[in-house]
Amino acid sequence: MLLFLLLILQTSAAVGQIDPGHCRFPLGMEDGRVKDKDITASSKWYETTGPQFARLNREDGDGAWCPEGQLQHSDTQYLQVDLSVLTFLTLVGTQGRYARGLGKEFARAYRLNYSRDGLTWKAWKNRQGNTVIEGNKNTYAIVYKELHPSIIARYVRLIPVTELSSTVCMRVELYGCPWHDGLISYSAPEGQLMMPPGYPPASLNDSIYDGTHERRPLFGGLGQLTDGVVGMDDFLLTHEKQVWSGYDYLGWRNDSQGTQGHVEMEFVFDRQRNFTSMKVHSNNLFTRGVKIFSSVSCWFKPRLIANWEQEAVTFRTVLDDRNPSARYVTVPLNQRTAKALRCRFYFADVWMMFSEISFQSGENLHPDLKTSTQGIIPTTPLITTAAQPAPSANDPTEETNTPILIGCLVTIILLLVVIIFLILWCQCVCKVLEKAPRRILDEEVTIRLSSCSDTIIMQTPPVPPRTGHAPTACGGGYAEPDVTQCTPHQSFHSNAPHYAETDIIRLQGVTGSNMYAVPALTVDSLTRKDISAAEFPRQQLIFREKLGEGQFGEVHLCEAEGLPEFLGEGSPLPDRDSRPVLVAVKQLRADATLQARNDFLKEIKIMSRLDDPNIIRLLCVCVSSDPLCMVTEYMENGDLNMFLSQREIESTLTHANSIPSVSLCDLLHMAVQISSGMKYLASLNFVHRDLATRNCLVDRRLTIKIADFGMSRNLYSSDYYRIQGRAVLPIRWMAWESILLGKFTTASDVWAFGVTLWEIFTLCKEQPYSLLSDEQVIENTGEFFRNQGRQIFLYSPPLCPPSLFELMMRCWSRNITDRPTFDGIYQTLRRHVRA
Ligand SMILES: *[C@@H]1O[C@H](CO)[C@@H](O)[C@H](O)[C@H]1NC(C)=O
Ligand SMILES: *[C@@H]1O[C@H](CO)[C@@H](O)[C@H](O)[C@H]1NC(C)=O
Ligand SMILES: *[C@@H]1O[C@H](CO)[C@@H](O)[C@H](O)[C@H]1NC(C)=O
Numbered sequence: 001m002l003l004f005l006l007l008i009l010q011t012s013a014a015v016g017q018i019d020p021g022h023c024r025f026p027l028g029m030e031d032g033r034v035k036d037k038d039i040t041a042s043s044k045w046y047e048t049t050g051p052q053f054a055r056l057n058r059e060d061g062d063g064a065w066c067p068e069g070q071l072q073h074s075d076t077q078y079l080q081v082d083l084s085v086l087t088f089l090t091l092v093g094t095q096g097r098y099a100r101g102l103g104k105e106f107a108r109a110y111r112l113n114y115s116r117d118g119l120t121w122k123a124w125k126n127r128q129g130n131t132v133i134e135g136n137k138n139t140y141a142i143v144y145k146e147l148h149p150s151i152i153a154r155y156v157r158l159i160p161v162t163e164l165s166s167t168v169c170m171r172v173e174l175y176g177c178p179w180h181d182g183l184i185s186y187s188a189p190e191g192q193l194m195m196p197p198g199y200p201p202a203s204l205n206d207s208i209y210d211g212t213h214e215r216r217p218l219f220g221g222l223g224q225l226t227d228g229v230v231g232m233d234d235f236l237l238t239h240e241k242q243v244w245s246g247y248d249y250l251g252w253r254n255d256s257q258g259t260q261g262h263v264e265m266e267f268v269f270d271r272q273r274n275f276t277s278m279k280v281h282s283n284n285l286f287t288r289g290v291k292i293f294s295s296v297s298c299w300f301k302p303r304l305i306a307n308w309e310q311e312a313v314t315f316r317t318v319l320d321d322r323n324p325s326a327r328y329v330t331v332p333l334n335q336r337t338a339k340a341l342r343c344r345f346y347f348a349d350v351w352m353m354f355s356e357i358s359f360q361s362g363e364n365l366h367p368d369l370k371t372s373t374q375g376i377i378p379t380t381p382l383i384t385t386a387a388q389p390a391p392s393a394n395d396p397t398e399e400t401n402t403p404i405l406i407g408c409l410v411t412i413i414l415l416l417v418v419i420i421f422l423i424l425w426c427q428c429v430c431k432v433l434e435k436a437p438r439r440i441l442d443e444e445v446t447i448r449l450s451s452c453s454d455t456i457i458m459q460t461p462p463v464p465p466r467t468g469h470a471p472t473a474c475g476g477g478y479a480e481p482d483v484t485q486c487t488p489h490q491s492f493h494s495n496a497p498h499y500a501e502t503d504i505i506r507l508q509g510v511t512g513s514n515m516y517a518v519p520a521l522t523v524d525s526l527t528r529k530d531i532s533a534a535e536f537p538r539q540q541l542i543f544r545e546k547l548g549e550g551q552f553g554e555v556h557l558c559e560a561e562g563l564p565e566f567l568g569e570g571s572p573l574p575d576r577d578s579r580p581v582l583v584a585v586k587q588l589r590a591d592a593t594l595q596a597r598n599d600f601l602k603e604i605k606i607m608s609r610l611d612d613p614n615i616i617r618l619l620c621v622c623v624s625s626d627p628l629c630m631v632t633e634y635m636e637n638g639d640l641n642m643f644l645s646q647r648e649i650e651s652t653l654t655h656a657n658s659i660p661s662v663s664l665c666d667l668l669h670m671a672v673q674i675s676s677g678m679k680y681l682a683s684l685n686f687v688h689r690d691l692a693t694r695n696c697l698v699d700r701r702l703t704i705k706i707a708d709f710g711m712s713r714n715l716y717s718s719d720y721y722r723i724q725g726r727a728v729l730p731i732r733w734m735a736w737e738s739i740l741l742g743k744f745t746t747a748s749d750v751w752a753f754g755v756t757l758w759e760i761f762t763l764c765k766e767q768p769y770s771l772l773s774d775e776q777v778i779e780n781t782g783e784f785f786r787n788q789g790r791q792i793f794l795y796s797p798p799l800c801p802p803s804l805f806e807l808m809m810r811c812w813s814r815n816i817t818d819r820p821t822f823d824g825i826y827q828t829l830r831r832h833v834r835a
């Protein structure tokens with residue numbers, strides 16, 4: 001129950017700062033909120049392919065915008081959209097000219113230019129510096145591209161790019177949310193290079209800054225401080241893959257040139273605003289010489305051409321030598337009116353590092369709902385305060401604040417009282433859930449896109465299922481999973497923690513459910529007899545690539561030298577044709593808590609006893625010294641989600657182009673193998689808790705093994721629902737009782753299996769419930785609980801045989817006893833393969 005309330009609280013909490021994960025509202029190309037006059041172009045071929053027809057999913061005119069003539073490689077033709085307000089853009093969707101089947105033109109690639117004032121144009125670059133975005137492959141499918149980094153702009157130009165001379169046509173939609181901060185540029189000294197001993201150098205520069213580096217180091221642009229990505233506690237770690245350490249932060253050293261004990265920054269806004277506060281997300285890893293600023297003074301200017309006003313606002317922080325977490329420091333700006341601000345941040349230590357700065361001014365406390373996208377965005381001012389990182393009791397930076405904060409605290413306390421009252425009420429009458437809001441069905445469902453990767457392809461119109469390719473065509477060539485090894489092991493009981501994620505375990509503990517009953521293993525009590533895996537020499541692991549990271553550790557892809565010899569006879573490794581053996585190495589961070597360490601050792605202990613052809617195997621460990629590592633199999637085709645999303649269903653058509661394909665029969669075989677692996681886990685009363693295609697690995701012969709790295713991978717972060725920025729839940733795969741009651745059982749794994757099956761038969765082209773926001777998914781869970789026929793089920797994928805969809809639906813039964821067992825599922829699926 002508390003979990004449920006927590007979820008609701010957090011739901012509305014993303015208001016204060018922009019969260020790119022939630023800022024994905026369509027901005028009005030398709031539904032007409034962007035007016036025809038605001039869509040222009042460098043040229044058009046005919047009146048009927050003018051810019052006003054460049055609206056996604058619409059078939060007006062001749063079905064799209066087409067620039068004049070054949071486009072050459074060197075040409076720059078563009079479509080320009082004026083969004084009429086400053087907007088935070090996170091996603092672009094493009095489509096070709098379908099024209100009810102007559103169209104043939106689409107843009108295979110394009111570039112983006114944007115502008116905040118309509119005068120200076122900037123070219124968008126991704127984090128690796130590439131400007132060209134991959135576009136459409138046919139005339140009807142929408143291709144969505146995430147903008148990493150996101151853009152703050154009012155005007156956007158889409159510039160189609162071609163290799164060969166050809167005709168192109170485009171329809172587009174832009175996604176994002178209003179930029180209430182109103183900041184149009186900041187200037188600052190360029191960030192510096194840090195050489196931490198024993199680590200690679202950390203480049204604390206502003207690499208995505210879109211201003212100039214000419215007149216002053218950073219001038220006239222926005223960048224790292226407004227990209228919506230908050231840095232981690234350890235500034236050497238980053239959220240993005242393939243960037244350097246220190247990427248998320250802009251940082252300065254106190255004694256370098258240009259910084260004499262302070263750093264001066266200027267901020268320019270779109271118009272005069274009454275400023276309430278400024279929030280500076282600042283690192284505080286004092287063990288490496290980084291602290292939040294000791295004080296800040298800000299000066300104000302009512303117009304750009306004016307003198308700075310004499311009177312400054314000065315704010316002293318209370319320094320914190322106990323908690324090394326990065327945090328938002330809120331600086332009150334006393335309702336001063338200005339169009340530009342100049343702030344001087346004073347050093348408290350050798351280094352000062354910021355990852356985000358946001359401003360709260362008169363208007364954005366009460367945003368005008370008419371200008372925001374139809375008021376979709378939750379705007380309860382009460383909840384706004386909860387958006388600040390939980391101000392722990394010993395976090396003095398937040399204490400020295402004005403009456404506003406006191407007011408907020410009072411409201412929070414009142415809120416807590418209300419919550420406690422609600423809980424008591426619920427225990428007596430248990431009516432609260434019955435009254436949970438029913439917005440989903442009573443109102444129009446607002447479409448929000450969430451992707452399972454950077455690109456999602458939605459078929460409009462859907463490609464009809466291939467007839468004549470029934471699962472009957474299944475030939476041999478597959479190794480049938482060997483199920484004779486499923487001998488129950490006495491040491492497993494349903495209290496065993498999920499072997500991956502310590503966060504969830506903790507969460508369960510908080511909600512008071514049954515999950516925390518495992519006696520804590522201490523490091524000393526771990527003896528060799530607990531671990532049946534052998535100790536591998538650490539220096540023989542050669543780092544190849546980072547697969548992901550979680551709060552307490554990282555997963556690396558490594559080559560393991562001499563591993564087959566090390567494992568000797570009966571080694572489970574596949575034939576490798578003298579290629580290096582790839583393994584996944586999960587490594588605990590050196591500064592992990594004791595709790596995390598114990599969980600990690602427990603995980604090793606449990607994994608070393610799992611032995612099934614469809615479960616990833618623990619090969620060896622490195623636990624004789626820190627950092628602790630476990631080495632598991634890795635499979636060359638990567639995870640099933642990646643694997644399927646890059647494929648199409650086999651047909652005579654696909655032979656013509658180069659997209660690799662899979663057959664329906666392959667899909668069925670995958671499902672059989674997953675059910676077989678889950679059957680094994682279930683026979684040990686072992687609850688996986690995070691079954692999904694992203695957690696299944698595939699090898700060359702399409703053998704599937706169930707693993708559990710999903711949660712630690714940035715790539716799939718949108719599949720998880722974040723609580724307080726830390727704990728994450730795969731809500732789209734979770735049974736109602738797991739979300740509402742925190743109950744995880746084999747039956748909830750069965751539910752997740754149903755969703756996984758659905759993913760397989762949509763070829764992972766879409767996230768489950770992709771039209772529902774996270775909040776709506778949780779609301780839908782309430783409907784599953786009430787079971788009054790208002791719940792929304794996943795649709796039947798076009799490829800899926802009806803009997804299989806029936807199986808999925810049984811997996812999503814409200815009553816646990818109505819759900820099939822894994823044994824039953826396995827038998828049913830096997831019958832399909834044989835049929
Ligand atoms: C796009 O931006 C770049 C960089 O500012 C500029 O050189 C180019 O001319 C722009 N192109 C268009 C079509 O605006
Ligand atoms: C920032 O630092 C990185 C790594 O040292 C470097 O590759 C990049 O070019 C720098 N960016 C800018 C804008 O100076
Ligand atoms: C800002 O606040 C002052 C007084 O509180 C008020 O007179 C002024 O109109 C406000 N300015 C804006 C731009 O809202």
Ligand SMILES: *[C@@H]1O[C@H](CO)[C@@H](O)[C@H](O)[C@H]1NC(C)=O
Pocket residue numbers: 254255261347348349350
């Ligand atoms: C600046 O750094 C030096 C060491 O380089 C240190 O001794 C000094 O105290 C720092 N200044 C402040 C204000 O922290």
